Amino acid sequence: MAAFVLPAVLVVAALLVGPMLLLARISLNRYSATDLMVEALSPQNYLAAVADPYYRGVMGTTLAVALLCTGLTLALGFPAAYRLARMESRWKSLVTVMTLIPLLVGNVVRAAGWMGLIGNDGLINAGLQATGLVSGPVRLIYTPGAVVVGTMAVVLPYMILTLASVIESIPRSLEEAAANLGAPALTVFRRVVWPLALPGTVAGCVLVFILCMNTYATAVLLGGPQFKMMAPAVYDQFSKGMNWPFGAALAFILLGATLALTVLGTALLGRRYAR
Amino acid sequence: MTLSRRTIVAGGAALALSGRGLPARAEGASVVVGTWGGDYGALLQQNIDQPLLKPQGIEVSQDVANNDPRRTKLIAERASRRGSMDVACINDIDSYILGQLGVLEPVQESAVPRLSEVLPIFRKPGTIPHIYSAMVVLYNPAKVTTPPTRYADLFDSKYKGRVGYSDILYSYNLAGANLAAGGPMGDFAKGKTALLDLKQRDVKVYPSNEALAAALKSEEVWLTTMWLARGFMWKSAGIPVEAAIPEEGAIPILFEAGIPKNSRAKDAAFKYLSAMLDPAAQVAFAAKMGYLPTVRDARLPPDLARQISLTEAQAARLNPLDYAYMQAQQGANLDFWNKEFKA
Numbered sequence A: 001m002a003a004f005v006l007p008a009v010l011v012v013a014a015l016l017v018g019p020m021l022l023l024a025r026i027s028l029n030r031y032s033a034t035d036l037m038v039e040a041l042s043p044q045n046y047l048a049a050v051a052d053p054y055y056r057g058v059m060g061t062t063l064a065v066a067l068l069c070t071g072l073t074l075a076l077g078f079p080a081a082y083r084l085a086r087m088e089s090r091w092k093s094l095v096t097v098m099t100l101i102p103l104l105v106g107n108v109v110r111a112a113g114w115m116g117l118i119g120n121d122g123l124i125n126a127g128l129q130a131t132g133l134v135s136g137p138v139r140l141i142y143t144p145g146a147v148v149v150g151t152m153a154v155v156l157p158y159m160i161l162t163l164a165s166v167i168e169s170i171p172r173s174l175e176e177a178a179a180n181l182g183a184p185a186l187t188v189f190r191r192v193v194w195p196l197a198l199p200g201t202v203a204g205c206v207l208v209f210i211l212c213m214n215t216y217a218t219a220v221l222l223g224g225p226q227f228k229m230m231a232p233a234v235y236d237q238f239s240k241g242m243n244w245p246f247g248a249a250l251a252f253i254l255l256g257a258t259l260a261l262t263v264l265g266t267a268l269l270g271r272r273y274a275r
Numbered sequence B: 001m002t003l004s005r006r007t008i009v010a011g012g013a014a015l016a017l018s019g020r021g022l023p024a025r026a027e028g029a030s031v032v033v034g035t036w037g038g039d040y041g042a043l044l045q046q047n048i049d050q051p052l053l054k055p056q057g058i059e060v061s062q063d064v065a066n067n068d069p070r071r072t073k074l075i076a077e078r079a080s081r082r083g084s085m086d087v088a089c090i091n092d093i094d095s096y097i098l099g100q101l102g103v104l105e106p107v108q109e110s111a112v113p114r115l116s117e118v119l120p121i122f123r124k125p126g127t128i129p130h131i132y133s134a135m136v137v138l139y140n141p142a143k144v145t146t147p148p149t150r151y152a153d154l155f156d157s158k159y160k161g162r163v164g165y166s167d168i169l170y171s172y173n174l175a176g177a178n179l180a181a182g183g184p185m186g187d188f189a190k191g192k193t194a195l196l197d198l199k200q201r202d203v204k205v206y207p208s209n210e211a212l213a214a215a216l217k218s219e220e221v222w223l224t225t226m227w228l229a230r231g232f233m234w235k236s237a238g239i240p241v242e243a244a245i246p247e248e249g250a251i252p253i254l255f256e257a258g259i260p261k262n263s264r265a266k267d268a269a270f271k272y273l274s275a276m277l278d279p280a281a282q283v284a285f286a287a288k289m290g291y292l293p294t295v296r297d298a299r300l301p302p303d304l305a306r307q308i309s310l311t312e313a314q315a316a317r318l319n320p321l322d323y324a325y326m327q328a329q330q331g332a333n334l335d336f337w338n339k340e341f342k343a
Helices: A002-027 A044-051 A053-086 A092-104 A107-118 A123-130 A144-168 A172-180 A185-213 A217-223 A230-240 A244-274 B005-018 B038-056 B067-076 B092-100 B113-117 B151-155 B167-180 B189-200 B209-217 B228-236 B266-276 B279-289 B302-308 B312-316 B323-328 B330-342
Strands: A030-032 A036-038 B030-035 B059-064 B087-091 B127-139 B164-166 B204-206 B223-227 B242-244 B251-258
Touching (some): A002 A244, A030 A244, A053 A185, A053 A230, A053 A244, A107 A144, A144 A185, A172 A185, A217 A230, A230 B067, B030 B067, B030 B266, B067 B087, B087 B092, B092 B251, B113 B266, B127 B167, B127 B266, B151 B167, B164 B167, B167 B189, B167 B251, B167 B330, B204 B209, B209 B228, B228 B279, B228 B302, B251 B266, B323 B330
Parallel strands (some): B030 B087, B164 B204
Antiparallel strands (some): B127 B223, B127 B242
């Protein structure tokens, strides 16, 4: 059995664990404007990031966007997933593929499409101005709302497909039994479908939350230069500021926060499910 | 014919020994050029790659990226035996930084004969100067009825909410604001204070030059600091802008090209650098993008020269960046721009 797993373990170790260990080591180095990086073993970069109100704000924005997108995606995705899971039509395969279609387009291309739609001279503003509803362009792009909508469009298929696969595994007879016993539709959902779908819901939420925490292209292209999330902040330090140690520390702070919240959320919901 | 495992292994070994198993790059026969895309990349292909390098048997492929990722890649690869680029197109600040870090191969006239025609003020040890321009004030003549004459005019309170900056040019914008505030090139403190005042007057920051161009076109903003060359391009594209050469002395911008020390095809790369200094190719860049040639023997049509050149007096007042200061303050300037000005 170990022989089957070994190749995957080696690939992960070489391509993920190795670079991350290297990055962890870099995060303990010291930045120098002339030499870029001076070898050190100091927690200074982590302390500076945590102490800086700017980066605390960036982390707050990142968390707010990720939690909001996860919640909204769940609210929008659950009904769609339920409908997809219970579909018995011959079109089910087609609908499943259609749910996947957004994933065929890269995030950058998709964000560019949004820019064409919600930009100051985009389709929506052109329409509003043509109808005389507004005299000048309405600010839609470069707003937090644009980032939330754009991010949701990226992650919604993940949520729907994860939920649909779990809902499909819940026997329909359980819902019918509850309905036969007089439970209204909402009660059937609350007492039967939701508890049984909870493991899949947690999995979907975790997947979507992680993706949202690491949003880069959508945040940069739709949020504009004054809207900062953690992934663009990490990139800025590496690419613009050439401060690799600080960028590496920010990356691990993002990783740590994502991991902590994921574990916490899974544990809390898992305990609720166990009851 | 059936292939046994033994046959495949033996065949593979034979191919490896013959050195022809993989499409390895023939030394000197191909170069990878790290460059901007868009017009710049296309002009390289049309005026350098095809007409000048191909007849020499040199194939060119482009590694397209913006300036910052390219610089980061060059720094990341500097300890590698083999780099991914043979020629790197970079701006003047990065040219200095990469030179200080020992990333670039020295460029000498023996390897790049066309260096003999380069204007002496642009000669540098590790790069060739490709094209240049100057940072000017671009303004909408229909809205700004008194043409600006100085960088400082952007800070006039009557233009509240109508000044826009391109985010990616933060270092240069900061330098321009500093000159406007009367600060020296080696200390941007005054410029930072001026920008924080401007922030109170609803200054706009756009994520790219293109986004700024769209804002100028829609008249959301009326004034900015930008390359004279960009002003020429935008005006040609129908964007309502005129250029004012600032009396404080414009900041020059030089786009350069160098060869990473770990290039795998240095001979071909040197030929590429020499071709970048070809007068006809430089004139083509001027005609399309508005950037000025860096070689003495490039002759611009008079009408084009009038639109994209500085007068002798304006050229004499140019305020080059203090590159050592820019390198030392790279992190601090970025922090100011992100954390204080934009936030």
